[in-house]
Amino acid sequence: MAFETKQQVFEKIVAQDKPACPHCGRIMNLWEVPPVPCDDGLGWGSPYLYMCFNDECPLYVEGWKNIEENYGRTASYRCMCYPDSLKFECISVFGPFGGTGQIVDEEALALQEQMERRAEEGKRELEGFQSSGDAEKVLQILLDATEPPRLRNQAAELIGDMGDLAALDSLRNTPFDNDIIQKKVEASIRRIHDRFFTRECPFCAEIIKHRAKICKHCGKEVAGL
Ligand SMILES: [Zn+2]
Ligand SMILES: [Zn+2]
Numbered sequence: 001m002a003f004e005t006k007q008q009v010f011e012k013i014v015a016q017d018k019p020a021c022p023h024c025g026r027i028m029n030l031w032e033v034p035p036v037p038c039d040d041g042l043g044w045g046s047p048y049l050y051m052c053f054n055d056e057c058p059l060y061v062e063g064w065k066n067i068e069e070n071y072g073r074t075a076s077y078r079c080m081c082y083p084d085s086l087k088f089e090c091i092s093v094f095g096p097f098g099g100t101g102q103i104v105d106e107e108a109l110a111l112q113e114q115m116e117r118r119a120e121e122g123k124r125e126l127e128g129f130q131s132s133g134d135a136e137k138v139l140q141i142l143l144d145a146t147e148p149p150r151l152r153n154q155a156a157e158l159i160g161d162m163g164d165l166a167a168l169d170s171l172r173n174t175p176f177d178n179d180i181i182q183k184k185v186e187a188s189i190r191r192i193h194d195r196f197f198t199r200e201c202p203f204c205a206e207i208i209k210h211r212a213k214i215c216k217h218c219g220k221e222v223a224g225l
Contacts, residue, residue, distance in 0.1 A: 006047045013083045015149035021052035021079045023059035028052050050081040115148040122151040135162040160188030
């Protein structure tokens with residue numbers, strides 16, 4: 001896996017929908033993990049987690065009783081979720097505010113707001129490019145790593161309907177650091193090929209007609225491949 005900065009992880013997480021707590025159904029908060037490792041000493045494995053901070057969450061309400069009865073301690077659980085795997089787990093908290101101090105810091109929120117604004121503005125731009133048929137501009141947004149992931153994701157989808165064979169090169173040669181965008185791009189590459197009745201030569205990767213029997217670039221036989 002490629003090394004990711006905390007910023008990259010944050011941008012990726014902000015682009016995805018927050019999960020709902022499986023215990024109470026409430027949308028979870030994004031939580032910045034504390035700088036100290038958690039009690040198993042292994043650390044959290046992610047700089048951000050989702051947490052259910054609902055004080056009426058059954059897991060949390062029942063937790064006080066369960067831990068008191070089983071361990072004689074005053075503590076409870078809150079539901080947490082890993083942004084990567086969307087796997088839910090419980091973590092112990094020792095008071096109603098346990099953990100709440102770490103809901104994403106202001107800087108992160110400011111960045112999020114900024115990205116939200118740009119995503120909204122960019123969405124309108126994309127709609128304009130779509131009606132004027134400006135695939136080049138759509139591609140530009142998609143390839144610009146500083147654009148909000150959500151916006152790039154929309155561009156990745158649009159380009160499949162708007163892009164031509166020239167766009168394929170950029171799409172194939174750009175590594176996308178975000179799996180969701182990468183998958184959208186791959187689907188769009190297939191859509192562009194469908195629209196132009198083309199495919200990639202399995203030997204030299206050049207673009208050939210879908211029905212080609214011999215690759216015009218490398219001369220290899222490609223019928224039925
Ligand atoms: Zn909950
Ligand atoms: Zn070839």
